[in-house]
Structures are given as C-alpha cells and as structure tokens.
Amino acid sequence: MTQTDTAVRLEAITKRFPGVVANDEVDLPVERGSVHALLGENGAGKTTLMNVLYGLYQPNSGRIVVDGEERQFDSPRDAIDAGVGMIHQHFMLVDTMTVAENIALGNEPRKWGGLAVDREAARREVVELSERYGFDVDPDKTVAEVSVGVQQRVEILKALYRGADVLILDEPTAVLTPQEVEDLFDVLDELTDQGKTVIFITHKLGEAMQAADDITVLRDGENVGTVDADETTREELAELMVGREVVLEVESTPPSVGDTVLDVEDLSVRDDRDVPAVTDVSFAVREGEVFGVAGVDGNGQAELVEAITGLREPEAGTVEFDGEDVTDASRRERIDGGMAYIPEDRQERGLVMDFDLVENGILGSQHNAPFAAGPTIDWTAAREHAEGVVADYDVRPPNADTEAVSLSGGNQQKFIVGREFERDPRLVVATHPTRGVDIGSQEFIHDRLLELRDEGRGVFLVSSKLDEVQGLSDRLAVMHDGDVMAVVDPDEITEEELGLLMAGEYPERYEPRSERDAEGVAQ
C-alpha cells in the first residue's frame, strides 16, 4: 500500500468527552477501493471516530487526511463537499416521497434560472446512478412502499448522488434479514469495483470477515490492530476485541424436559398504535428447555413478550403459566408466581435510573421475602443481594451504591440479567439478554442461562442475534409479521432456511402452517 492509494487517513485522532476518552490517538488508513471494517464492542469508540470523520464531532487533536490533503470538517456539509458520505443506522428518509425525490432532496437540479426544481432531470440522474451501480430500486415508489433493504440502498444512492467517494455505513446489517445482508455485501463489492471506498462499522465478527478487505479493531477507544480479512480468524478478532481469549461456541447439551411451564394459545396482541402485532400464535415452553424466538426486530416479538409477562393486554387467546390461566393476571401475580423477565428496554423498564443498585436490586421483589420483612423493607438483605449480583455478574464499577444511570449500557444489562436470573424463577423470559454486553460477559450469561435450563426451569428467549438464539435454543420459533412461521430444530435448520422464514417465505422443508403447534418439528 503506498501513500497515494489511501483515500482516507486518520492520524492520532483523540476525542474526549467529559470523563471519557472515546478515541485515544487512533490511526486509521483506508485504502482506496477497499471495504474497511471498523470492528469493536459497544462503547469501543467506532461511531465516535466515524462521526469525527463525518464532521459531526471535532477531534481534540489529530489530523484528518482525505485524498492526500489535510482537512478540517466543521460540519457534515464540509465532509460531503470533500467526498465523504455517511449512512446512519436510522435512515433519514421522507416516507411519503418517492425514492428519486428522496435521493435528490436538498440537491435538486434547477430549471427556470434556479426558480423551480427540475424533477425530470432529478429522476433521470437517479435512474442513471442506480443503473451504473446495478442497484435494483424503483425510483417512483414511495419510501414507505419499499423494504428496509431497499431503503438502505436509497440512503447509499443519496450519498453517491451528493458525490461521495468514501461511504461510511454505521451498523448497516442491524436491521436486515440474512438475505438482505448478502445483497448489501454484493452492493458493497460493486461500489468498490467502481473505485468507491467503504468503511463500515460493525460488532459482528462474521460480517467483518465476510465483507471487508481490511479490518481495524477498536477497543476502549484505541486501535488495537488492523488485519487483513483473508488472513485472520474469528478467534484472533475476538481476542483483539475483548483483550483475552474467548470461547465462541455455545456448549449446549440435550435438554431433559419436564412439564409445560408456559402455554400460549391462539394469542393475538395489538401494538401501541392499535395495529395487530401478533396474530393467533400458539406454542408451549416446557421445564428444562430453551424455547427461542428468531425474527427481524419489529415482527411482533416485543408485543408477544409483553403479553406473556403481563405488560400488555392481549386481544384474544390465553396465556397459561405453570398450569394456571394468567391471561388477565396482573404483572405482580406473574412475578410472584416465579416469572423472571429481562426486558428489551433496560433504561425505561428494567431499571429505575435514579435508584442505586441496592434499590434496583429489589425491583419486582419489593413486596416479597426476603426483602419485605413485615411491613418494612429489609435494606440490609437488599444490599447483600445487590452486592451478590454485582460480584457474580461482573458489574462495573463494583459498587452497589452506584446509581443505575451512571452505569454503561452493558453493565446495566448485566445487573438486570443477574437480578432476574437469581430470582429463583420457574420461567425466564429473556429478550436480547446479551445486548450491548461485552463478549466475555456474554459467555457467562449464556452459561448461566443453560445452567438454569438444566435445573429444570423454562427459558423463553427472544434475540435478534441469530447465532445466539440458534446456539442456545432447544426449539426455535421463527416469527414474521406477527405470526410464528414454524417451530424448528435449531441444529438442523440452515442459515439460509432461517433467513427465508424470517423474511416470510417457506423453504421446501418447512410446510406452511402444519407445524405451528406446540409440539413442533423438534419432536
């Protein structure tokens, strides 16, 4: 690699926030015409670094060199002018406008001496552009009509339309099905073939290895190494990310199942906008098994979980917990009956942000022994409990007097997981239990989850991480559009088949609607 081949070079970038060094003298050379993955755990400083390159943040020190020229970006406008474009996790598109209008928005060609927008010219340019890169998008559909994968391509086209040579993608695969991810990677290949440069942020090892030419790993705001994607291994990358050796595979022994602990029959649930989110879903979770739910986020998993845990009233159907009909039971009755619940939203639901960990440790158990001794709360017992969770689940800082708000997301998650796991539950409802948690703690949480299973408790697991649900579950339900497409054996199904089911299509082996009952194909 010679100097002239470098499209972007970040030199010793340091970005400090009050109390935190997000980027510590980070160097990042990105070769022209390559896909460069920026890999790291949450909080490693990936997005901050890219926000610096995109002009959203100004670095405290360091140099930004684009096309061999040192630049200073005071705003994204400057970055765009220099040919750097960024596609955020959240698309910034106007739903009611067409694809072409969205792409040209703000940079429309003018006619009549600049007085009017030349829509025809804009549309022509967009069509030309998408053909050049082989994008399959219909310029006349509104954004609301096209799939998430296409919306992402619209975002990429928007950046290209504005003259971007370097494209930054922030966690581009988070919202996509496996098939859409493949398509995205093809698009990236096409872009680099035509001389564009792509930097994409991810925390997923597999994607980085598959799509990138070079991988730079960030840990705690520092560049811990740039490696060639073809010459590295998952193990090496994981070690770079975490700083120690990591066991990646989940060791799961066959389950020994007992009675049914959760029985969901014909459940239908509406979401906040009163739109049906779950329609007519039935399944059963037994003691001693992990029943997983896979699916792209937003296909009814959240509403299903809330109906089971008592936070949302179902429209129809029944929920039986431990042999009793709890469809209309209050949240507290379910907690008291032994239902532990790791909620999806840890900051709104799972923790009271202004409470310290001692107080948070009894959330849900505030009326129960050993914390409620007679009419008063036994704060000594509560403190011991919280300190136990903090120690066992490696919550940092290891101080039960810390307020929840000042913990990092991963540590908040660890505390919730610990609190719920140690509730002595009959059933654990876990949604995204390792979201935002570092790989080392993921291992521990997975092990503990399987331990609970082996003790004969039921586990209902929802996760958007495919390897997680696939690895941990004994049976796996795939949800699409509020419906359970199939209940499958996670060890037998291929990733392609899973992807098809998640996208709402049936692969040959899985007949529609015949295997939807509780005793699915795993039997």
Added chain:
Amino acid sequence: MSAADRARDLLGRLVRASAFERFLISASALLLSVFIGALIILGAGRMTDCSTAAYTIAVPGQFVTQFVGGGSVFAMGFCYDPFAVYDLLFLGALGDVLSNPLNSQFATTIAETTILMFTGVAVAVAFRADIFNIGVQGQLVVGALTTGVVLTFLAPPLAGLGVLATAVLLPLGLLLGGVAGGAFAAIPGALKAYADANEVITTIMLNFVATSIALFLVSREDYFKDPESFASQTVPLPDVALFPSFLFRPRDDVSVLALAFALVVLVGTWYLLQHTPFGYDLRTSGLQPDAAEYGGVDADRTIVSSMTLSGALAGVGGAVYVLMVLGNFQTGVPDYGFDGITVSILAGNNPLGVGFAAFLFGVLKSGSIVVQVGSDVPPTLVGVLRGLIILFVAMPEFFRMMGKKFGSFDRPGEPVTADGATGGGSDE
C-alpha cells in the same frame, strides 16, 4: 458552545448536584436575595419622602477630597434602613428568643411552621409520586371543617372528663381531619387513575368546591353556624378538645405538643417512603412509571393511594389548625395549602427537609407582621422582600425538578445505548 448548550450544561450540573452543593446553592440564594432586597429597600427609600433619614451612607471628608477634590462630607439619606428591615424580618419572628423563648412572636412563628409542615409534606408525598397536588388547600379546608363540625357534637358531652376527654377527643379530631382530607383527595386521584383527568385541573376545581361547601355549611344556622356569632363559623369547641398549651400562654394559640406531633409525622412519612414497599412503589412510579409497571406496581392504585395519603396529611393539618389555632372552624382559611407547594419545592420534596423549609416560611410570615408594625416600610414592600427570598431559594430546586423531569442529563458524552439491533443511538 452555544448559549443553549451552556444552559443545558448548567441545568445538567444542577440536576447532578450533591446534597452539600444543594445546601450551598440554597444558602447563597438566600444571601443574594437579601442583598437584592436591600438594594430595593434603598431604592424605595430614595423615592419616598421622609423628614429624617432612617439610614445614611456617609463617606468621610478626606476620602472624598482625595478623589473628588471637594471638602465636605459626602452623605446620602434613605427613608428605610435595610439592616433594620432584615433584622426585624428574620429576628422579629423569633422575638426575644434568648431571654424569653416563649414570647408570643415566636409562638406565632411556631404555629405557622406547624401547619406548614403538614401542607408541605402533603405536597411532597404527591410530588414524589409525580402527582401535582394543588388541592392541598381544599383538602386542608375539608379536614378542618370535618373536625370542627363533628367535634361540636362529640365534645360537649365529654367536656367534664378533663384530661381523659382530651386523650380521646384530640386523636379523634386529628383522625377525622385525616380521613376527610384523604377521602376528598381520593376523588382527583381516582379521576386521574381511571378517567385520565389531569390532577392539576381537578384539584384546582375541588379547591373551590371545598371552600364553597365550607361557606355554605357554616354560614346558615340551619346547618352548623354558631348562632351566637355574626361571623361564618362553627360553635367554639370546649378547651378539653383542643391542643393543650403546655409552655406557651394559652392565648398564643400554639402548642408544643402539636409541633412535636408534626415532627413525628414528617419522620413517619420519610420512613414510609424510604423503608416500606408502599413507599418504594410510590417513588418508583414517580420516577419512572414504565419501570414501576415492570416491577409489578399497580400504577392506578398507587396514584389513588398516594393522593389519599397526601390529602390525609393535609386534612390532619386542617385539624391541627382548628384544634390549635382557631378553636372552631371559621371560613377564610389562610393559604397554607398553596404555601405548602413552595415549602415542598424548597425542601426538594424530602419530608425531612420540609421541617426546615416550613420554619423558614414561618419565620418570614410572622416576621413580615413585625416589619409592618415596627417600621415605616409599607406592607407591599415587605411582601416583595418575602417573595424575593422564597423565589430565590425555591428556584434552584424548581429547576432541578424540571430538569430531572424533562431533561436527559445522563453522563454527558457517554450515552448508554442499545446495540445495533434497535440502535438507541451512537456508541462512543
């Protein structure tokens, strides 16, 4: 950094201030308000005509010579003396407390403080559950009315029993006030919980209802009006039904027993909030309703019960007002309920802090009277000075509350985020 950013930053720092910092802020706010008040007094003193200056700023001759070159003494007179005013305002309320701690001025201060403790803690309890109970005034009136009216019938037959009658009637009277105030507050509580009616609106309306009902019942002889009085009031209760005045003179209308009772109530409320499952539920739903729901707290029931508790405390305050100060129920109850809101904010909604805040209020209230009597300063100006102090001391706490409620002042630059799957934000 723009001005808006700086303001946000400041608000964030205020939200995160430690207890000691908050004390320092309050203390300096008090000093600043006195300083500004002094300037206002001087300004007003210059604009008024008076034959002899109450206060003179004089600069010795040679000092002036040095700079101005003139020879005479430079002096400027003011009609009001700020030092004297603040001396009267703060210390007048205490009277000659060192040589005679039981003087009647101090008695007034204690009486005011006692009632404000109840209304202050009533507002605080509701605030902790994130409910804005503006109806404390109405609940106080209803409590006072109930106590005054019911005891009119129960007290006379027992009057002969002496201390025994007091032991029965006094707790009974307080209980009546609490039950009535609580029941009256349960109405807006239930309306909020089950009909989604904003409690600010309903409690304000119910304040008028309470005052009107009271006026109706005690202004007609067919009902509970004292036939021997021209005023709208109930028949005076026998002394055995009232708070005994152990130390102070009976005519000072104050009782150390009532003050002690108020302190017990404050500590009890604090204990209830901090050390019982009910208090935990209440605080959790006040801070984060979604987390409370997740933790099995019945939101509707908590709203009703915290409103009921708040109203009960206000009602007991009303009963104390009748049994300690008035001796019967009279219309035209002072604005203790509304002052309770300020007391609560001043105390950061902490029941223990309410004691101090109520005392400051009590001092200012009875001090104002002393200033009006003991100096030429017009009553309106005294009101301004009092308002200034309350405004300055309460504002930092008020901004803190608002910042907590509406701002997100988590650790700056380190937003806690979910990972890519939902993408709560960017990771740092």
